[in-house]
Amino acid sequence: EDKVVQSPLSLVVHEGDTVTLNCSYEVTNFRSLLWYKQEKKAPTFLFMLTSSGIEKKSGRLSSILDKKELFSILNITATQTGDSAIYLCAVGAGAGSYQLTFGKGTKLSVIP
């Protein structure tokens, strides 16, 4: 059974802090790892990391994938209140039709 574990489950920081969110996984036939941000409604895509792309950056957000140690981190620098959300990690795996397995998410709260 594929497993995706995120930590911490919740986090409260002050504006301007830097945060690191963790995602570890155990899957068969790994294909990719994705990060999503979920505010009040639908998850929105942030990054996809694969064997050919193990580091991504967009503005204050960045992510790396360690395929050897089977984990990924999502970094957010200079946090803002608008970063408050649930951050979801998902791993795509499978030899045929893939399935995405999601972690339980990390709830980030950024206070002024």
Added chain:
Amino acid sequence: NAGVTQTPKFQVLKTGQSMTLQCAQDMNHEYMSWYRQDPGMGLRLIHYSVGAGITDQGEVPNGYNVSRSTTEDFPLRLLSAAPSQTSVYFCASSRTATNEKLFFGSGTQLSVL
């Protein structure tokens, strides 16, 4: 560009009632899927489809049926609603069955009393 459209946004059912959650996408995506999201449980896959006429079960399929008669539509049917099916349901699609960037609908909040 509407993307993935789900209806209804909210629904209250009584135990034993049946209903269909609608999902449509206008991006010509091959892959469509249904997830449920419960507090502390993350997103769990119910059913998915890799193309018209092809469906398969995910992690938590019991109590749900799906069909895919067209590329655009992927309805989720609750046959006999139970309180354990109270959840937020998301439909999601991607361009192909191997393109793993999912686009999500806005969700349906379902309560079963």
